[in-house]
Amino acid sequence: MGSRTSPVSRPVTIRRAVARDAKRLTRLVRGSGSYEGEYAAAVAGYRVGPDYIEAHRVFVAVGADEHGGRVLGFYSLVLAPPELDLLFVADEVQGRGIGRLLVTHMRSEVRAAGLDRVKVVSHPPAEGFYHRAGAVRTGTAFANPPAVPWDRPEFEFRVSSE
Numbered sequence: 001m002g003s004r005t006s007p008v009s010r011p012v013t014i015r016r017a018v019a020r021d022a023k024r025l026t027r028l029v030r031g032s033g034s035y036e037g038e039y040a041a042a043v044a045g046y047r048v049g050p051d052y053i054e055a056h057r058v059f060v061a062v063g064a065d066e067h068g069g070r071v072l073g074f075y076s077l078v079l080a081p082p083e084l085d086l087l088f089v090a091d092e093v094q095g096r097g098i099g100r101l102l103v104t105h106m107r108s109e110v111r112a113a114g115l116d117r118v119k120v121v122s123h124p125p126a127e128g129f130y131h132r133a134g135a136v137r138t139g140t141a142f143a144n145p146p147a148v149p150w151d152r153p154e155f156e157f158r159v160s161s162e
Contacts, residue, residue: 012061012063012101013061013062014059017053019054022047022048026047026048029086030044034126035123048076048086056078057077057078058075058076059074059109070090071090073088073093075105077118083120084106084157100133107157111159117158119154119156121152136156138155140152140153
C-alpha cells in the first residue's frame, strides 16, 4: 500500500484563509494534476486573490510536523447563492482524507449559516470524489465555450440541521 492511500498521520488543522495565503492557494490551483492536458487552460491564469479570500468563506487545511505548516488543501464557500466554489487538495497528499476533512468542515459552515444544501459544479475528473463524499448528482452544467469547453457534473450536498 503506497503513501497516497494512507490516512493523514499527522494533525491537520483547518483555519480561515488570510490574505497572505493567496499566492499559495493560487499555486495549488494552477499546479493541480487534475487540470493537466485538455483541462490545463481552465487554471492557467487562475488567481485566488486577497480580495477573493476577503469576500468569501475560504478555509485552508494546514499540516503539522512533516508538512511544516504547509497548506495541504482549501475550499471556498459562497453563501448567496450557496455554492462550494473551489476545493483543492495538493496532489502529493491526495487520498489521505484531507478532501473529506474539508467537506466535513464545509458542511458545518453551511449548517452554521442556516442553510440545508450547497451546490457544486464539479470538474469532470473530481466527479468520483464528490460522489464518495456524499454529494448527490443533480444535473449537468453544459459547456460554455470558449471559457469552459466541456460539460460538468452538478452535485448538491444536503446538510441536516443536527
